[in-house]
Amino acid sequence: MKYNTRNIGIIAHVDAGKTTLTERLLYYTGMIHKIGNVDDGNTAMDRDIQEKNRGITISSAAISTQWKKDQNVFNINIIDTPGHIDFAVEVERSLRVLDSVVAVFCASSGVQPQTENVWFQAEKYGISKICFINKMDRMGADFFAVLNEIKTKLHAVPLALQIPMGSEDNFEGVIDLIKQKALYWIDENGETIIEQEIPENYKADAKEWRMKLIETLAEQDEIFFETFLSSEAQISEEMMIEAIKRTCLLRAVVPVLCGSAFKNKGVQPLLDAIASYFPAPNQLPSIKGKDAKTEKIIELERNDEENFSGLVFKVVIDKHMGKLAMLRIYSGKIKSGHTVQNVRTGENFRISRILQMQSDKTLTIEEGKAGDIVALTGIKDAKTGDSLSSTEKAVLLESITIPAPVIRVSIEPKTNADEKSFGLVLAKIQEEDPSLVVERDRQTGETLLSGLGELHLEVTLEKIRLNHGIEINQGKPKVSYREILTKTRKYREKLVKQNGGSGQFADITFEIGPRENNETGLEFINQIKGGVIPGEFIPSVEKGFREAMENGTLKGYPLENMKVTLLDGSAHSTDSAAFDFEIAARDGFKAAAKSCKPKLLEPIMQVEIQSIEEYTGIVTADINKRRGIITSIDEKSGRKTFTAEIPLASTFGYISDLRTLTSGRASISMKLSHYALVPDFIANTLIT
Structure with missing residues (x-):
């Protein structure tokens, strides 16, 4: 049965029709009984009042549904993600826990900038993909032009499994190149599909594109290539389907389908393709993690018998149920009442309930197994990127990359009465969205909210007003600048304090300047010889410089990069401690950075x-x-x-x-x- 789970995401540029497509997927799988539309503000996936008002997806919604194909029932977990760059962290954390994605393209706009962004994010996580060229009924729709852009702009090998019959107002249906049939959707809701022979005027195109499909499979799959060489006539539908499944799993090709989600055409074949070509969780390579005690790399099999491990990819605070930790289970299984460990904090928690998310509804389930995406209650201190594991064997999984904010705005509640709840609400929204940073300006005492863009901050402030009833005064948006050192200098910093009893002593000579390769972060080189600074103090020197980088000497902005070479120094046999070297590094940075021509x-x-x-x-x-x-x-x-x-x-x-x-x-x-x-x-x- 486990072969029948599919964890998929829907990714695209803004306005390619992701939410509309997801809505149709839910309708045809029987999860919803009325088709919602973004324009009418009644879609199942966009629960938030702003999502309904703005017609965009802000937080990635998770939903579980079923699709029946060839007497098999497939459990499909769908995560619909935002297309707007300001919500990039939502996409990042969803892709981290998915096995495959459907990339949606507008047939007239083709590959747009945010499509490239999310596509290459998916590449980073090694995710299988299927493309759906949507809006075939739109003005300027051109299936073959988009197919070419997938090849040239996304450097992929597109595998057309269908070609459209007509486009714009003349879009009638699609030709299935594997079955060699024409498919038409005849009723308004698109539930009835009629299979007919390919019309005469499309036969030549269908033959040409079927040949391209076979040739591409032969190029990418050895087993299929051998059949193709021995006898092209022996190629059956099953052979093609198996070859597509293999090449899709290896990410050698991306199957391409088309349709119009809004006009209810082309969605069921996409569901069939998801079931047929996307991998089940246990068909993927074993999951790598670190043993929390020994830090050794370990591999876990993706099955129910293995040690339990899972990753919290999102935290949702629900009015009725409190804090929900959205969890992807990679190995083993859990039941309500089980105790699990949060590997980051080392604390153990008892799972109160395990929930299956169905957009705005939840279903309590007895157990969660390898491959499932569930929500847990009772995990109090959970944060995005936390690893949960069994208490016997703590395993640390790769976390989630959170981009640094680029824009900030000063905020305060309009009335003093809201002052107390204002702080609590800010803490809550930061828990839900780790790409938001709340801090106090040390000089002015103002509360600063930083995020990934104007829209990101606008949506957050609107959320505080609508969901929590707090009116806010805000300043003008300000850019989050960075600082850089442009010259390299040598400097000596000596810390000597004597205050009765044991004193403080640290002495370091270092070279400080910009990194040559322009990579971000700190490059720290230790050139201490003969133990003049004991080895156990060196990490403290590095830590001091790393922390000092958070506040540059020009205007207090973080440094983009820095190179520090520790050349020489000395320590006192009784007065020196690790913390003294940390202080010396921080003080040395402040003094030396000013002379490095910061910009x-x-x-x-x-x-x-x-x-x-x-x-x-x-x-x-x-x-x-x-x-x-x-x-x-x-x-x-x-x-x-x-x-x-x-x-x-x-x-x-x-x-x-x-x-x-x-x-x-x-x-x-x-x-x-x-x-x-x-x-x-x-x-x-x-x-x-």
């Missing part, structure tokens, strides 16, 4: 703007005004696509400004590209 770095956004020809001049002039550099201008389906690099500081309010400039005829998407030096004429105004 400010600012986040540069990669911006893509789609507009019509007549606004080319206006859009170009506006990019220049914002200190932007245009990197490319493409034309497709009568629309111009501008790609530019623009400093984040110049993008505040860009979306509404652009709408005004182009009378609402342009769309924009942004993602963090890199950090670059702030020009001197601007840096001078920021530093004074």
Whole structure:
């Protein structure tokens, strides 16, 4: 039965139709009995009031459903993820626990910037993919152009399992290249599929694309290649399906299907493909982790008999049930009442209840097994990225990467009466979204909220107002700059304190400056010879420098990177302690960094703007005004696509400004590209 579980995600650019497609998947699997639409604000996956109002997915919703194929019932766990870059952490933490994804493309827009982002995030986690080219009924829909973009822009090997019959208003149905049949959806809800012979005017295309399908499989799969060589006539449907399954698991190919989710066409074949071609959890390689005690790498088999291990990929605070830890179980099994260990804290917890999430509903289940995605109650101190394991054998799994925030805003409650609950609410939203950072400005005493973009902060503040009833005053958005050292200097720091009894002593000579390779973080090189500084104190020196990097000497912004070479030093036989060397490193940094010509770095956004020809001049002039550099201008389906690099500081309010400039005829998407030096004429105004 375990072969019948599929853990899948739905990924795409904003507005490619992810939520609409998910809604149809749920309808045809019988999970919901009425089709919801994003435009009507009644979709099952978008539970949040803002998701309904804005028509976008903010938090990745999880839902379990079933699909019957060839007398087998498949349990499909679906996670619908946001397409907006501001919610990148939602995508990241979902992909970390999924086995495969359906990538949704708009048939007229093709591969867009955020599609590339999430695609390569999925690549990082080694996830199998199926592509669904959606909106075949839309103006400018071109299945074959998108197929080509998947190849050129995403460097994938697309495997068309279907080709469309017509496009735009003439989109009738699809041709199944494996069955060699034409499929039509005849009723309004798309529940009845009629299989017919391929129409005469599509026979040549169908033959050509079926041949391409067979040839691609022969190139990518040895077993299939041998059959193909011996006798092409002997190739059966089953042989093709098995070859697709093998190549999909190895991520050698990406099967491609098409349809129109909104018009209820093409969804059931996609469900069949999910069941047929995506791997079950126990068909994947064993999971690697670290033994928490010995730090040795260990491998766990993905079955129910193995030692229990799981990863918390999200924390949800529910009004009725309190704190829910969303958990992917990788090995073993758990029952309610079992005691498990949070490996990060070393604490043991008793599981109160195990829940299966069905979007806004939950179902209590007796046990969770390897491969399941469940929610647990009773895990009090759980955070995103925590490993849970059996108490007998603590296993640490690879955590989840949380991107650093790039924008911040000062906030305070409008009334003093909300002051107490304001702090509690901020703690709660930080637990749910680890990419938000709340801190107090040491100079002004203000509360600062940092996030991944304007929309991210806007949505968070709206959530505080709508869900918790707290009205908020906010300042103007500010950029989270970074600092960098531009020169290398040698420096000696000596800490000597005598205050009766044992004193404090640490002496270090070091070289400090920028990293040569521009990689982020600290590069620490220990060149101490002859034990002049005892070995046990060296990690404290490194720790001191690492902590000091959090606050640069220019304006207190974190350093992007730094290289420190520890050259020499000395220690006192009785007065020296590890903490003394930590202090010496921190003090040495403060003193030395000032002479290393520190400079400010600012986040540069990669911006893509789609507009019509007549606004080319206006859009170009506006990019220049914002200190932007245009990197490319493409034309497709009568629309111009501008790609530019623009400093984040110049993008505040860009979306509404652009709408005004182009009378609402342009769309924009942004993602963090890199950090670059702030020009001197601007840096001078920021530093004074």
